[in-house]
Amino acid sequence: MLTHDLLFFQEKDCETHNGEGFESPALDALLTDLAKVNNSRDRANRLFQWLIHPVQDKSFFRDNWEKKPILIQRQNPDYYKGLFSTAEFDHILRNDDVQYGVNLDVTSYTNGKRETHNPPGRALPYTVWDFYESGCSLRMLNPQAFSSTVWQVLSILQEKFGSMAGANVYLTPAGTQGFAPHYDDIEAFILQLEGKKHWRVYNPQSEDEVLPLVSSCNQDEIGQPIMDVVLEAGDLLYFPRGFIHQADCLPDAHSLHLTVSSFQRNSWGDLLLKLMPAALETAMEEDVEFRKGLPLDYLQFMGVQNSEKEDPRRDKFIAHVEGLMKKLVSFAPADAAVDQKAKDFLHDCLPPVLSAEEKASSVYGAPARWGDGEALDVTVQLKGQTQIRLVRAGAARLCGDGETVSLCYTTENSRVYRKEEPKSIEMKAEHIDAMEFLIHSYPKFVSVASLPCEKMEAKMSLAELLFEKGLIHTAEPLTAE
Numbered sequence: 001m002l003t004h005d006l007l008f009f010q011e012k013d014c015e016t017h018n019g020e021g022f023e024s025p026a027l028d029a030l031l032t033d034l035a036k037v038n039n040s041r042d043r044a045n046r047l048f049q050w051l052i053h054p055v056q057d058k059s060f061f062r063d064n065w066e067k068k069p070i071l072i073q074r075q076n077p078d079y080y081k082g083l084f085s086t087a088e089f090d091h092i093l094r095n096d097d098v099q100y101g102v103n104l105d106v107t108s109y110t111n112g113k114r115e116t117h118n119p120p121g122r123a124l125p126y127t128v129w130d131f132y133e134s135g136c137s138l139r140m141l142n143p144q145a146f147s148s149t150v151w152q153v154l155s156i157l158q159e160k161f162g163s164m165a166g167a168n169v170y171l172t173p174a175g176t177q178g179f180a181p182h183y184d185d186i187e188a189f190i191l192q193l194e195g196k197k198h199w200r201v202y203n204p205q206s207e208d209e210v211l212p213l214v215s216s217c218n219q220d221e222i223g224q225p226i227m228d229v230v231l232e233a234g235d236l237l238y239f240p241r242g243f244i245h246q247a248d249c250l251p252d253a254h255s256l257h258l259t260v261s262s263f264q265r266n267s268w269g270d271l272l273l274k275l276m277p278a279a280l281e282t283a284m285e286e287d288v289e290f291r292k293g294l295p296l297d298y299l300q301f302m303g304v305q306n307s308e309k310e311d312p313r314r315d316k317f318i319a320h321v322e323g324l325m326k327k328l329v330s331f332a333p334a335d336a337a338v339d340q341k342a343k344d345f346l347h348d349c350l351p352p353v354l355s356a357e358e359k360a361s362s363v364y365g366a367p368a369r370w371g372d373g374e375a376l377d378v379t380v381q382l383k384g385q386t387q388i389r390l391v392r393a394g395a396a397r398l399c400g401d402g403e404t405v406s407l408c409y410t411t412e413n414s415r416v417y418r419k420e421e422p423k424s425i426e427m428k429a430e431h432i433d434a435m436e437f438l439i440h441s442y443p444k445f446v447s448v449a450s451l452p453c454e455k456m457e458a459k460m461s462l463a464e465l466l467f468e469k470g471l472i473h474t475a476e477p478l479t480a481e
Helices: 029-036 038-054 055-063 084-097 125-133 148-161 268-284 313-329 333-349 356-360 428-439 457-470
Strands: 015-018 070-073 104-110 113-117 137-140 166-172 185-200 227-232 237-238 244-248 255-262 369-371 372-377 386-388 396-398 405-409 424-426 470-476
Touching: 029 038, 029 125, 029 148, 038 055, 038 237, 070 227, 070 369, 084 125, 084 137, 104 125, 125 137, 125 166, 148 166, 148 255, 148 313, 255 333, 268 313, 333 396, 333 405, 386 428, 396 428, 428 457
Parallel strands: 015 070
Antiparallel strands: 070 237, 104 113, 104 137, 137 166, 166 255, 185 227, 185 237, 185 244, 185 255, 369 372, 386 470, 396 405, 405 424
């Protein structure tokens, strides 16, 4: 059984905040303002504060994050206006290659039975809306691949979480339910965009379901809800991974909501999965105690078939294992393990959405073009006095594997999750200090000449490489020579 202090929250412990009367900018105005914010980390903090408004960032992470649900009722149906809509859903079906099972799921939950109704092939409006009219729910699995606004919001938030920010869109007909009670392996933010939906949230049912490693199948044993609420347009509901939930539409309204998710497989244990094999490999290389042979007779007193034996050799064997485990700590390459996690994160990331000014001052705004039967304005010259900086704080990171140092980056990632292979450049030794300097200088612009390389040629070659990869932009747009 769970301990009450650790896990069981009474309904009064599930916070509800009323945001009526608190001023917060409309999303389109906010995104316009955020484009003017100099530092992408500040941008992420401001967008997240808008997401949970009027709750304050510090109190949310202190009281709710990974701990308990929170409901924010705003009495403002236009709060998320411009983020996503049923009209945009229909537009995407008509104009984009939406595939059943890849981009869209058709589901139902009737009489305790959850079913998926995906036919093969492309999801076209004629069939999709017929499913909807028949009482099926529609789940768009990666709206960021089709919606530029959802892409922009998630690409900013991923710098807040230090973990991939993903999303699903759920459209549910009035009077129906699309999914069985279950829990997820992500931190979930439910943004009610249109209509309304009835939600019930339940405590984890065992210690193993607290902050679980994987999502559950349909849950039969769920207990009594700790939260039983109706979300209306403009409201937000957050619950941590492991909290069982189910939602159904009321008879008088459809529901459209967007779930923003993050922190999948981003625990201390996941870091240790990277760290422990590396620590053991180093220990075996550097400490003879790890290379000494096992006792000749260890199979006679160890293992499941010998686990009930009273044998002093067992105690000695286990004590020796414990001693080696303690020694293993001193070989733990924490920085290298973090770099391995960072590589995974950068592979997961969405590419940044650049403002018009950033595009104009980056490779995407370079004047090279085709005209009069030839390539024109191809040569754009970076100079020593050219001021440069990374396009985002999190756009690139130096990662080491013990032998080489690579620059992992996000600018060439796809809007579709891991569609592209991880992007990285093996760094030349003469460029490593300069790259570290450029990363730590953000958000300041620095001159190419100030990069700490011994030769000007090395400074220029690094700047040109980063410019070509879309990793930096200049303080002023470059012109052709």
